[in-house]
Amino acid sequence: MTSLETIVSLAKRRGFIFPGSDIYGGLAGTWDYGPLGVALKNNIKNLWWQKFVTDREDMYGVDTALLMNARVWEASGHVAGFSDPLVECKKCKKRFRADHVDGAKCPECGGVLGESRQFNMMFKTHVGAMEDSAAVSYLRPETAQGIFVNFKNIVDVFHPKLPFGIAQVGKAFRNEITPRDFIFRMREFEQMEVEYFVRENDWQRAFEEWRMVMLAWCESIGLDMTSVSELEIAADDRAHYSKRTIDFEFEYPFGKKELYGLAYRTDYDLTKHMEYSSKDLEYFDEETKERLKPHVIEPSLGVERTILALLVSAYREDEIGGDKREYLAFKPSVAPIKAAVFPLVKNKPDLVAKAREVYTGLKKEFGSVMFDDNGNIGKRYRRQDEIGTPWCVTVDYQTLEDGTVTVRDRDTAKQERIVISEVAALFREKLI
Numbered sequence: 001m002t003s004l005e006t007i008v009s010l011a012k013r014r015g016f017i018f019p020g021s022d023i024y025g026g027l028a029g030t031w032d033y034g035p036l037g038v039a040l041k042n043n044i045k046n047l048w049w050q051k052f053v054t055d056r057e058d059m060y061g062v063d064t065a066l067l068m069n070a071r072v073w074e075a076s077g078h079v080a081g082f083s084d085p086l087v088e089c090k091k092c093k094k095r096f097r098a099d100h101v102d103g104a105k106c107p108e109c110g111g112v113l114g115e116s117r118q119f120n121m122m123f124k125t126h127v128g129a130m131e132d133s134a135a136v137s138y139l140r141p142e143t144a145q146g147i148f149v150n151f152k153n154i155v156d157v158f159h160p161k162l163p164f165g166i167a168q169v170g171k172a173f174r175n176e177i178t179p180r181d182f183i184f185r186m187r188e189f190e191q192m193e194v195e196y197f198v199r200e201n202d203w204q205r206a207f208e209e210w211r212m213v214m215l216a217w218c219e220s221i222g223l224d225m226t227s228v229s230e231l232e233i234a235a236d237d238r239a240h241y242s243k244r245t246i247d248f249e250f251e252y253p254f255g256k257k258e259l260y261g262l263a264y265r266t267d268y269d270l271t272k273h274m275e276y277s278s279k280d281l282e283y284f285d286e287e288t289k290e291r292l293k294p295h296v297i298e299p300s301l302g303v304e305r306t307i308l309a310l311l312v313s314a315y316r317e318d319e320i321g322g323d324k325r326e327y328l329a330f331k332p333s334v335a336p337i338k339a340a341v342f343p344l345v346k347n348k349p350d351l352v353a354k355a356r357e358v359y360t361g362l363k364k365e366f367g368s369v370m371f372d373d374n375g376n377i378g379k380r381y382r383r384q385d386e387i388g389t390p391w392c393v394t395v396d397y398q399t400l401e402d403g404t405v406t407v408r409d410r411d412t413a414k415q416e417r418i419v420i421s422e423v424a425a426l427f428r429e430k431l432i
Ligand code: GAP
Pocket: 141, 142, 143, 144, 174, 176, 183, 184, 185, 186, 187, 189, 191, 193, 258, 259, 260, 261, 298, 300, 301, 302, 303, 304, 305
């Protein structure tokens, strides 16, 4: 198994992910995305949106505020119960999550740990010029509540028939006691969530349907499916709102841990928001004239855990011509750069002009295409391999004679000579 250090080092060296606020010594639990990281992240979010929203007829997308009225979090149970057990070392004063330490000794200095107490993980802030309790707000710890508070808006405007879902992709913030393992446990991260509203007697069918959709998603983006497994969460370990939860786990370099969650939230959230807002959030079925509170199935996917699982799944080492090579075997749909175009040499203007023409044509259709004329061809191939570019197109002397280029496949390192007009078709076919 690839070590986490290998992945972190590649991610930094090749411009995927950097430590947050690095020049000031960093800020624990925050990471910044470079050009390749943001391209990879956007590909994941766009593919998710397509599969979970656009390709379906029963989904409505929203993009709601990060800051919400504090009453939302009182209603949802987060003010009272969104906490982790915290212990503090009596000697060095460092704080740890109680369930992350073995025994009663401080893992840093060996000192004695104090009593465990609950620590609320929401980031508190003040809205407006007043810093009194009336102005308190929280950065959302899950995107889900933005969906629940808009349930009535969607029903009133679109009159959806049950079952239907509301989806959102966006930032979530948690003041994790011990952020760690690169982008696995962060204080600022992104979620891709669906709240799927069903009749109570339909929840098991819907749960099973979403379980399958989530597994299909993992496979479609190229996760190593031998590293993905499911864990039925026992009642005592489930979130306060859940009557059934399955965690999808992934075999990371630091062990098997949660990747995604699928929960049956019952009618908990709508009930609580009705109580706290005094608004009628019942659903009126226009056909049966029935009033009811829908129940909810929630597939919840973390963007960063997807990225980490993808980097681990795609990382490969092999040898080419006696030289060690590292590469990322991303699926073309996920790869940040789809193709790179090279002129064989950079001091022949007609070769460079032809390569530019090929590059411009491909870029117009595929967007993230790169032009590279630096160093020898072997080095250029290695650079593209390391960032997971599926194809490299080289324009050489023969191109000027017969209009063919070489297309080199990242995984096999084999080159094929094809006519320029067929290159786009080859990519298109494999970009699904
Ligand atoms: N709305 C339900 C919810 O938020 P969760 O299991 O707390 O459930 C859902 O979070 C997903 O969000 C997780 O499965 C994981 O992918 C991601 N996630 C949660 N906490 C995270 C953190 N601190 N850093 C990165 N991703 C996180």
